[in-house]
Every structure is written in C-alpha cells, then in structure tokens.
Amino acid sequence: MSLVNYATREITCKIVYYGPGRSGKTTNLHYIYGQVPSDRKGQMVSLATQTDRTLFFDFLPLDLGTISGFTTRFQLYTVPGQVYYQATRKLVLQGADGVVFVADSQSRQLAENIESFQDLHANLADHGVDARGVPLVIQYNKQDLPGDLILPVAELEDQLNFRGVPSYSADALHGPGVFETLRGISELVLRRLSPTTAGGR
Amino acid sequence: MADDIRALSEALAVDPSSVAFVALAEALRKRGDLDVAARVAAKGVERHPSLVDGHDVRARIALDRQALDEAAASWESVLRLVPDHRDAQKGLGFICFQQGRFAEAAAYLAAVAEQDPDDASVAAALDTVRAAAMAGPRxxxxxxxxxxxxxxxxxxxxxxxxxxxxxxxxxxxxxxxxxxxxxxxxxxxxxxxxxxxxxxxxxxxxxxxxxxxxxxxxxxxxxxxxxxxxxxxxxxxxxxxxxxxxxxxxxxxxxxxxxxxxxxxxxxxxxxxxxxxxxxxxxxxxxxxxxxxxxxxxxxxx
Amino acid sequence: MRMSVAASWVEAPLKQFVDDARVHYAVLLHPSGQVLGQYGFARSVDVMTACALAAAIDASSRALGMLVEGKAFPSLHYAGRERQIFLAEVPAPGGRLLLLAVFDWESSLGLLQLYHEEFRARVGEMAPPIAHNAPAIAADFEKELNKNLAVMFGRA
Amino acid sequence: MATTPFAPLLQSIIRHRGVTGVLLVGEDDGLVVDSVLQVGVNGAAFAALTASLYRKARRSAEAAGLGRTGYFELDAVDGRVLAAGKNELVFIVVAEARINVGLLRVELLKAVERLP
CATH class of the missing domain: 3.30.450.30 (Dynein light chain 2a, cytoplasmic)
Incomplete structure (x- = not known):
C-alpha cells in the first residue's frame, strides 16, 4: 500500500528484499547505505543475531527526491532468510509495494532459492495478495564467484523466472547490479501509480 | 504575530545590518520569548550603538526578565543619547522604586511629569513613590x-x-x-x-x-x-x-x-x-x- | 507544531491527542510500518525508522500474545529512565492502525490510556473506510527516477 | 468495591456525606491501585488527571523552593477533588461542591498517614 499524500505531495513506498538465507539481501542494503549521501537516507536499522544473520529485518529509509512533483520516499526492508523465521518473513512482507527476490547464484543453493520463491508466493497469498499483481524483480547475486560454483543466469531464469519479470545479475558485495535492481523495482512500483497503468493490475 | 516574527526574521537574515531587529525583538518580547528577544536586541545594539529604539527595546526586555540592573543600564544609554526620553525616565523611575531608591525614582518621574503634566499615570506613580519615601526604606x-x-x-x-x-x-x-x-x-x-x-x-x-x-x-x-x-x-x-x-x-x-x-x-x-x-x-x-x-x-x- | 500527515483526516485527532496527552512524539501508522501521521520528528527518515520498529514490535508482541494468552495484547508500555513508550491498537474502518507515543514525566501511562481511548473514538469517526490510491505519478516519470537514483548513487 | 489491603482506608473516607469516590493511585503512572466509586464516576480519568495535577503541583512547588507538597485541592463549580500523597501513592477524594472541606482534609491526611 503506497501512501500518497496529495496535500503535501508525498509518496512513501515499502520495498522488501526477499530470498533464502545468506543470499545477500542485507549486503544489498549495506551497499546502498554506503553509496547514498547522508541527507538522502536515515539510519540503517539491523535487528541481527550474534552471527550477523538477520533476526527480524534490516531497514533503510531513503529519500528519493522529487518525481512528478511528489517527494518520494522508499522504505527498504530485508527479511530473515532462514527457514525457521517464516513467521517474521510473513510479517515484514505485510503491506509491501514491491519485492526484490535476491537469489543465490551458487549451484548448491538452487533448491533453497526455489523453496524461498515458493515461500514468497505462499506468504503473499496468506496476506490475501495475488503474487502476480505485486511488482517483483529478481536479482541473481554472487555472479562474481568462479564459474564452476555458480549457475549461469539463463539456467537460473529457467528455474525461477517463470513469470518473466525483470532480472539482474549482481555482485552485491562490490556493487555491480545493486543500483540496477533498485532502479528496476522503483520503476515498477512507481509505474503502478502512473495514470497509464493505475488500476490496471 | 508568528507571521510578523517570521517576516522580520527573514528581513534581518537578508540584511543583518537592518534596524528590523527592534521590531523583531519587540515582537518576541510580546510573545514571551525573552531569551531570544534579548539576544536579538543585544546583537542589534552592538551594530547600532547610537540607535535609541534599540537600547529602549533592550531595556524593556531586560525588565520583563526581571534583570533590573541590565534594564537600567540600557535606559541610561537612551538618556545619554536623548536626555529627555520619557519612556527611559519612566522606566528608570520604576526600577529605582523597585530597588528602594525612592528619591532617585521620584526625580525621574518628576522629570516626566514636568514634560507631560496631564499624564495621570505618571502623577499617580509619583504619588506612590513619594508616599513610599515618606514611609521609609523598604x-x-x-x-x-x-x-x-x-x-x-x-x-x-x-x-x-x-x-x-x-x-x-x-x-x-x-x-x-x-x-x-x-x-x-x-x-x-x-x-x-x-x-x-x-x-x-x-x-x-x-x-x-x-x-x-x-x-x-x-x-x-x-x-x-x-x-x-x-x-x-x-x-x-x-x-x-x-x-x-x-x-x-x-x-x-x-x-x-x-x-x-x-x-x-x-x-x-x-x-x-x-x-x-x-x-x-x-x-x-x-x-x-x-x-x-x-x-x-x-x-x-x- | 512539528506535525505532518499522509492523510488529512489524521491531523485533527492526532493534534488533539498530542495537546491532551503532552507527548514528545506521536505516530499513527499502519501495521505494515507505513506512517499515516506524526508529531515530533524532524526528519521523515527517522519517522520511517520509528514506524518500522513499532510495526515490528506490534507484530512480534501480537504473535507472543497469541502464543501465551491466546489473544493479542491490546497495548504495550515500556518505561525507560527518562522516557516511556506507549504502543496501542487503533481500530479504524479501513482496518487496524497503531498509535506510537513517547512521553516523559510530564505525562503518564494513565493519561496515555485515557487519551488513547479518546483518540480511538475520533479515528473511528473520521477515518475513511478504505484508502484509495488514485493515479499520482506522471506517465513519463522514468527520466526523473533515473536522475534521482543517479544522484543518490553518486553517478550524476 | 475495594479489594486490596487498602479497602478499610478507602471505606473510612467514602462514608462521608458528599463524597462520590475515593481512589488510591500511583503518582507516576496515574493508574488506579484501588478505589471505591459511586456509579457514573470515571475512576480512570480522575486517577490519571488528578495524579498528574498533584505531580505537577509537587514538582512546581519544589522548583519554586517551597518544599514537599502534602495536601492538594481543586475546587470547581460543581465539585471538588482533594489529594494527598505518600511514598509514590496518591490518595484522591472526589466530592460534590458542598462538603465540609475542613473535615475531609483532616480525614484524608489521617488516611494518608496510615498508608504503608
């Protein structure tokens, strides 16, 4: 549910980074946090365990500036990837305007990717949301790892992207693909508020 | 009043050497922002040491803050610039009275009364001060x-x-x-x-x-x-x-x-x-x- | 007053609550963490953080309440050394909302409870049944989006 | 009805003519510890608001150099509220306007003395 304030011309959108444990969701937010000037961001909040795994969520508020005369703000969340944090994932997903699915490109993580992707759809359904109507992009992270450890993007596309949503290969630790992913989901989320597509989904 | 204060603040921000500080300090005083008013007035007086109204508003702010000595000093500055300034004489009369210096208070008020014999409030104040002087020090x-x-x-x-x-x-x-x-x-x-x-x-x-x-x-x-x-x-x-x-x-x-x-x-x-x-x-x-x-x-x- | 609202109907009840309960911060939010109105915060990004955390507290305490008591806790109170936090449910025609308030000795838990009750009643009267998101963004917004993202990422 | 060890103290005050409620309240949180109220008296509101008033008076008096506040009274057109505190508790009496304030004040101060 994007919040649109017509009086003050402000828009606030919630974007959730979803994916299996250790796929790089928090790393995406850390990279963004590191790149964005301080006047455009709030404090990054991480509710993490002692081993640096996300316990509840990471949260990063961003001030995107003015778009079509609206002051536009994004709230970026991550969910904990580990299977046993299912309830928390569901809670964080509540009210999301867009989802970035961060897949781990390593071959041995394929099953976890598929399971997490299914989990995403199930949780959206539990919130009464048709997954096909939610802006979604997929990021194939860790594409910088040696070729023998990862699956090629084409194969990952076959396995995960049956909806044909925008997808990006990335190395979230060093930055490539992070910006493009955020740009991609931003565009989809904001497009829903534009006159040509509003109510169309 | 908030709009006045904003407008005056902006005017002063654009031109710090403006004498708008007098009106701004007065507006702040009326609103009860005495500390801010005092700072504005002090800065203004620093820039315009020969501006009578600046010293006058500074005195009134000090009086509201119960800083009697500071108020007296400002009104004395006014009198150095304009020896028969009525408000300064009244103010000093009031302060002297507050501080128990009845004779001085009476002298200031008498000077005002001389300038404006029809001002009933000054006459009444003078009566009060003289009565207090006769009753002895407080x-x-x-x-x-x-x-x-x-x-x-x-x-x-x-x-x-x-x-x-x-x-x-x-x-x-x-x-x-x-x-x-x-x-x-x-x-x-x-x-x-x-x-x-x-x-x-x-x-x-x-x-x-x-x-x-x-x-x-x-x-x-x-x-x-x-x-x-x-x-x-x-x-x-x-x-x-x-x-x-x-x-x-x-x-x-x-x-x-x-x-x-x-x-x-x-x-x-x-x-x-x-x-x-x-x-x-x-x-x-x-x-x-x-x-x-x-x-x-x-x-x-x- | 440092108040901002995302929906105009929020302003009157929130202002009344702040005036009555004398709190430092007050935020009305959706359980998803989206802010509907706030008083006290200077930066919007700080409001968003407070909302995200409040929504998390609400979500986890509801789950905890269901676990130990079979029902959700209607409100939560945390007393710190200087400041206290009050987080409570506000039913609205369009669904449940949350009120987060931060206060010190100038107010009290009893006062917060009292004025929360009044706030609930006012929100119940004033909130619209469903929030409608009408078209807002111009069709050709991509150029501005790209430019702003580029500025954010230092690529401008 | 009062249900705590404070019940006898509350009962000793409520029996006076014109008294419509007696409450024992936490001074800091304004929550009711125990109370005896006539029907229609909003105990939670009297507790929270009177505790706040008492606290404000106490803090203001201390800040003004007047020392600890013992007794507090608010008179209004159609009623009175009396309060006295001890050990972070405030004893509150809600009454009609036409009461013997002198007697109630003494009774209230006696009751407060008996608080633990």
Missing amino acids: SSAAVTAPVADERERSTTMIPAVEEPAPITASGVAPFARRATWSRADAAILFDDLLTDVPGAAMHLDEAGLVLAGRYLTEDGRDLAAEVGAQLSGVSDEATRAMRHFGFGAWTQIVFETEVASVAMAPVGQGLTLVAAARTVPLGFLRRLLDRAADRIRAWVGE
Whole structure:
C-alpha cells in the first residue's frame, strides 16, 4: 500500500528484499547505505543475531527526491532468510509495494532459492495478495564467484523466472547490479501509480 | 504575530545590518520569548550603538526578565543619547522604586511629569513613590544595604526550604489603601493586603508572565517570575482535567507544602496566586486570594 | 507544531491527542510500518525508522500474545529512565492502525490510556473506510527516477 | 468495591456525606491501585488527571523552593477533588461542591498517614 499524500505531495513506498538465507539481501542494503549521501537516507536499522544473520529485518529509509512533483520516499526492508523465521518473513512482507527476490547464484543453493520463491508466493497469498499483481524483480547475486560454483543466469531464469519479470545479475558485495535492481523495482512500483497503468493490475 | 516574527526574521537574515531587529525583538518580547528577544536586541545594539529604539527595546526586555540592573543600564544609554526620553525616565523611575531608591525614582518621574503634566499615570506613580519615601526604606533596599532590624523586613517574605527562617510581619504599609491604581503600582499592587500576613501575592497573564505583585525572599530577591512560571503550569493541568471531571470550570486550587500554603484562581485571562507561611490558616488564605482577585480586577479595569 | 500527515483526516485527532496527552512524539501508522501521521520528528527518515520498529514490535508482541494468552495484547508500555513508550491498537474502518507515543514525566501511562481511548473514538469517526490510491505519478516519470537514483548513487 | 489491603482506608473516607469516590493511585503512572466509586464516576480519568495535577503541583512547588507538597485541592463549580500523597501513592477524594472541606482534609491526611 503506497501512501500518497496529495496535500503535501508525498509518496512513501515499502520495498522488501526477499530470498533464502545468506543470499545477500542485507549486503544489498549495506551497499546502498554506503553509496547514498547522508541527507538522502536515515539510519540503517539491523535487528541481527550474534552471527550477523538477520533476526527480524534490516531497514533503510531513503529519500528519493522529487518525481512528478511528489517527494518520494522508499522504505527498504530485508527479511530473515532462514527457514525457521517464516513467521517474521510473513510479517515484514505485510503491506509491501514491491519485492526484490535476491537469489543465490551458487549451484548448491538452487533448491533453497526455489523453496524461498515458493515461500514468497505462499506468504503473499496468506496476506490475501495475488503474487502476480505485486511488482517483483529478481536479482541473481554472487555472479562474481568462479564459474564452476555458480549457475549461469539463463539456467537460473529457467528455474525461477517463470513469470518473466525483470532480472539482474549482481555482485552485491562490490556493487555491480545493486543500483540496477533498485532502479528496476522503483520503476515498477512507481509505474503502478502512473495514470497509464493505475488500476490496471 | 508568528507571521510578523517570521517576516522580520527573514528581513534581518537578508540584511543583518537592518534596524528590523527592534521590531523583531519587540515582537518576541510580546510573545514571551525573552531569551531570544534579548539576544536579538543585544546583537542589534552592538551594530547600532547610537540607535535609541534599540537600547529602549533592550531595556524593556531586560525588565520583563526581571534583570533590573541590565534594564537600567540600557535606559541610561537612551538618556545619554536623548536626555529627555520619557519612556527611559519612566522606566528608570520604576526600577529605582523597585530597588528602594525612592528619591532617585521620584526625580525621574518628576522629570516626566514636568514634560507631560496631564499624564495621570505618571502623577499617580509619583504619588506612590513619594508616599513610599515618606514611609521609609523598604526591605528590598536590603539587597544592597542589609537591614539590621528584623522588624523592618518586608511583609512578603517566604523562606526557602533550604534556609528555613522565621517569617516576620512588618507594621509598616508602603502605602495606604486606595481606590485606584496605576501601571506604576504593578509590583506593589498587593502589598497592603499582606501587611498582617507573612506571604506574597502575584498575578500572571495567560502566558505565565508576571503582570503584578511580587514574591520576595528573605534576602530581598523578587522571585515572582520564577515562582509564577513554575506554578502557572498547575493551572494548565487543571484546565485540561476539567474537561473529564464534569465539574464545570475550576474556581480555585489550594495546596500545602512543607513551608507554605498556596492558593490560586483564574481571574480574567490570567491567574492570581497567593502564598503564605504554613502558620496562616487555609481559610484565611482563601479570603486573601479573593481580595487579591478583586484587586487585580479593579486594576485591569474589569 | 512539528506535525505532518499522509492523510488529512489524521491531523485533527492526532493534534488533539498530542495537546491532551503532552507527548514528545506521536505516530499513527499502519501495521505494515507505513506512517499515516506524526508529531515530533524532524526528519521523515527517522519517522520511517520509528514506524518500522513499532510495526515490528506490534507484530512480534501480537504473535507472543497469541502464543501465551491466546489473544493479542491490546497495548504495550515500556518505561525507560527518562522516557516511556506507549504502543496501542487503533481500530479504524479501513482496518487496524497503531498509535506510537513517547512521553516523559510530564505525562503518564494513565493519561496515555485515557487519551488513547479518546483518540480511538475520533479515528473511528473520521477515518475513511478504505484508502484509495488514485493515479499520482506522471506517465513519463522514468527520466526523473533515473536522475534521482543517479544522484543518490553518486553517478550524476 | 475495594479489594486490596487498602479497602478499610478507602471505606473510612467514602462514608462521608458528599463524597462520590475515593481512589488510591500511583503518582507516576496515574493508574488506579484501588478505589471505591459511586456509579457514573470515571475512576480512570480522575486517577490519571488528578495524579498528574498533584505531580505537577509537587514538582512546581519544589522548583519554586517551597518544599514537599502534602495536601492538594481543586475546587470547581460543581465539585471538588482533594489529594494527598505518600511514598509514590496518591490518595484522591472526589466530592460534590458542598462538603465540609475542613473535615475531609483532616480525614484524608489521617488516611494518608496510615498508608504503608
């Protein structure tokens, strides 16, 4: 549910980074946090365990500036990837305007990717949301790892992207693909508020 | 007023050498932002040392902050620039009176009266000062010259908890009961009600600023502004509570502390407040509050 | 007053609550963490953080309440050394909302509870049944989006 | 009805003519510890608001150098509220306007003295 304030011309959108444990969701937010000037961001909040795994969520508020005369703000969340944090994932997903699915490109993580992707759809359904109507992009992270450890993007596309949503290969630790992913989901989320597509989904 | 202040602030920001600081400081003073007003005025006077209005507004702000010496210094600056400046002479007359320097007070006020013999308020103030001069020095003079005789101390002394001391009543009223009061009587408006009571009385405006009366400590300091600011908050709380109590408007609050009993009542747009030593019966304190309320109504012309 | 609202109907009840309860901060939010109105915060990004955390507290305490008591806790109170936090549910025609308030000794838990009740009633009267998101963004917004993202990422 | 060890204290006050409620309240949180109220008296509101008033008066008086506040009274057109505190508790009496304030004040201060 994007919040649109017509009086003050402000828009606030919630974007959730979803994916299996250790796929790089928090790393995406850390990279963004590191790149964005301080006047455009709030404090990054991480509710993490002692081993640096996300316990509840990471949260990063961003001030995107003015778009079509609206002051536009994004709230970026991550969910904990580990299977046993299912309830928390569901809670964080509540009210999301867009989802970035961060897949781990390593071959041995394929099953976890598929399971997490299914989990995403199930949780959206539990919130009464048709997954096909939610802006979604997929990021194939860790594409910088040696070729023998990862699956090629084409194969990952076959396995995960049956909806044909925008997808990006990335190395979230060093930055490539992070910006493009955020740009991609931003565009989809904001497009829903534009006159040509509003109510169309 | 907020818009005026914003506009003046912006004007001053654009041109810091502008004399808009006078109007801005005055607007802030009226709004009760005395610290900010004082800073604005001080900076302005620094830039414009020969601007009479700058010194004048600075003096009035200092007076509102109960900084009598600072106010006097500013008005003395005004008089150096314009020797017959009436407001400065009036102000200095008031301050001298407050500080027990009755002869000097009378001299300043006489100078004003000479310029404008038709100003009834100045004439009344001059009467008050002369009557006080004839009655002898008041306790407030003890600030600079300690009074040896305990009986000569003010009637309006409440001991602080830290330094408990016996409260004494003076038999000397600074002036007799009168039917009319002038602006110059503000500080001493309730003194004659307190001749037989070890206590203090004051009236606060709706912003919690002292409009009349005083609260003298044993050593002669007037804590009316501090005490008033603290206690006026109780009145705000009461107003909020009444919406839920279904008791109609509140008429009086009384509370007893270790050393004093305090009673307050809403009068007009402000709050009248009396405090007395615990030895004063509560019933008498309520009567005193009623009389003080009547006095303030007469003074503001309600 | 440092107040901002995302929906105009929020302003009057929130202002009344702040005036009555004398709190330092007050935020009305959706359980998803989206702010509907706030008083006290200077930066919008700080409001968003407070909302995210409040929504998390609400979500976890509801789950905890269901676990230990079979029902969700209607409100939560945390008393710190200087400041206290009050988080409570506000039913609205369009669904449940949350009120987060931060206060000190100038107010009290009793006062917060009292004025929360009044706030609930006012929100119940004033909130619209469903929030409608009408078209807002111009069709060709991509250029501005790209430019702003580029500025954010230092690529401008 | 009062249900705590404070019940006898509350009962000793409620029996006076014109008294419509007696409450024992936490001074800091304004929550009711125990109370005896006539029908229609909003105990939670009297508790929270009177505790707040009492606290404000106490703090203001201390800040003004007047020491600890013992007794507090608010008079209104149609009623009165009396309060006195001890050990972070405030004893509150809600009454009609026409009561014997002197007697109630003494009874209230006695009851407060008996608080633990």
